[in-house]
Amino acid sequence: MSASDNGRAVAGSETIFFTRTYDEALDLVREARTYLAGRGKEDVRHLPVEANFGYAAESLRLTTRLTEGMAWLLYQRALQAEEITAAEAQKEECHLQHLEICLPEEPVCDPAILPEGLQSLLERSERLYQRLLRLDQQGQEAYRRANS
Secondary structure (H helix, E strand, C coil): CCECCCCCECCHHHHHHHHHHHHHHHHHHHHHHHHHHCHHHHHHHCCCHHHHHHHHHHHHHHHHHHHHHHHHHHHHHHHHCCCCCCCHHHCHHHCCCCHHHHCCCCCCCCHHHCCHHHHHHHHHHHHHHHHHHHHHHHHHHHHHHHCC
16 A cells, blocks of 8 residues: 555554454444345334334434444545545544444443344444554554544
């Protein structure tokens, strides 16, 4: 990969790490889509009425995490491909923004009442989102240090 505007070449290991993370996120998006459009519809029919709100709320949390995570990864891909500058990548819309939704203090319901398929997707999407958040914060801090 070519050197960026500030002269720093992107190391091969960083590119491999990014590609694996991007692929993991995309696979999780596909899996969530398949689950929510298929098995999830069947699973929700068997839930007690009081669990329906929790299922709906946590499904929305899942899709919000994945959508925001993929958007962040696409901005990072654009940055690596030099389609945007490091300064442009500091705009608010280029960062993870919905922490209160994606990483709530308390879940809407007891996760144990949710179907196993949704529980698994929620757990894995949360781990991915937390990892992306750490990377986003590290990137912002590195940019601040480099430009102070």
